[in-house]
Amino acid sequence: MDKKEVVNLLNLQAKKIRQNIIKMIHEAKSGHTAGSLGMTDVFTALYFSFLNVNPKKPKDPDRDYLILSNGHICPGLYATLAARGFFKEQELFTLRKFESGLQGHPHRESLPELETTSGPLGSGLSQACGIALSLKRDKKNNKVVCLMSDGEHDEGNTWEAIMFAHKYHLDNLLVIVDRNRIQIDGNTEQIMPLGSLREKYLSFGWGVIDINGNDMQEIVNALQRATIEREKPLAIIAHTTPGKGVKFMEHDYNWHGRAPNEEETKRALELLK
């Protein structure tokens, strides 16, 4: 298959995942829509063209690790895991419901396919660092990928981890930042200006790649570069459109933590056809 075909297939897959995200959040009547849709392309590329994972052996010691630090966009992760065959698609519609494995925020003991438990922001990267350091010292080749929001760069714990990854030369660690410029109270640059995350990571000793996080070709290219031997941890700053694919949700921070109603769901699915 040539590159173009791969990208086309990934885009098709992403579309299906987006449809499920809308349906499951609508069914749950609550959940984080915008971030999940914004990161769907990244989730898809990771699980269908990058991560070494096996749905039949989720705890394979040679697997790659995906740590979702911004746990609130778990509908995106859940829908991707189902698409990749980790569990039945039907389970997606138990999201946020009583005794579901798909808790409102990811809980490893409820859904053993997960690597961590997350939701409270700022602590995922340190856990990814612990995993990466352990694997590196054991001379293992598993990759460790940590997904983060831009908003959680307000947290001190995030910067503690960024320094740590540099100190221990975690060349097996890849961070993908969802740079969608929104957080709960509004625009990131108004709430707490982050400025250039690129400059910040560079000055902390990391490698950095900026991409359009909704352009499948750019995502695939960046992930390819991430596998090239490097001596540093690497951050991909994925500039994404929150609510991507559903025009009336795009760039509107009100959709950060809102579920679509019946009519909005219909319109959204129409747009995602």
Added chain:
Amino acid sequence: MKELKATREGFGEGLLLAAKQNTAIWALTADLASSTGLLEFSKEYPERFVEVGVAEQNLVTVASGLAATGKIPFATSFAVFSPGRNWEQIRTTICYNNQSVKIIGSHAGLGVGEDGATHQALEDVALMRVLPNMDVIVPCDFIQAKKATIAISKTKKPTYLRLTRQKSQIITKETDKFEIGKAQILRKGQKDTVIIIGCGPLLAEALIAAEELKKEKISCTIINLHTIKPLDEQTILTLAKKTGKIITIEDHQIVGGLGSAISELLSEKLNVKYKMKIMGVENKFGESGTPEELYEKYKLNSKYIKQEVKKILK
């Protein structure tokens, strides 16, 4: 004079012994390796040692990541900082996530002394006891700290181990058994006497008080409740039922500590009339001074234990 040693020293020795047996044991520090007894470990096992700098939130979350790959990390700091500063990280990434991380909080209690209130953790047991999945252990001396360290390295549970800075009396023997969740009877009194239940180095004060009271023909049973969670309900209830007179002592706030845990148990499950006194710090912060001066001011030495025993017998 008997040799004095700190519980944190016992931890350092215990960790070396445990690490020799089990290569999965790692140790982390937040710029306090020498104070928490990790220097030897860092030299002996550099590949299993992690220095995170002054960053306690990172300390426990990196530890959670290590545990996710099967390691048994011991995350060490002063108790005011860990679990004081990083409580939510411990709650979510260790307890709710159920990873086998050992939180080692040293320099707990008024016994820290001269550094003053900012560095005297008096709330740590309460903070850790309230978390589901977490075991809470407070060894009473050097020997017990060593044994407790080895014992917790063998469980898969998140655990909090509370340690102290000051050199204190050694009141247990190398041959004494240490079992998580099983209270140790340090001194057995006659029947119908007062039961003193405590944890940590203050138990030495309880032993002095009991010895002096013996001269006045008052006999006390002393229980070393080194494991505050899970609570040894059976031992406590059996003894409490016999006498109905219980005094607890700890170098910690009265709210949420050992006395509080026992009170919760007795109020629900002890079906006889009983009297209880909880000795601890009464809703105050500590201050600078020697441990002896502070225990006198905060009424936590043998003199005050004797007073409380006499009061409860009235």
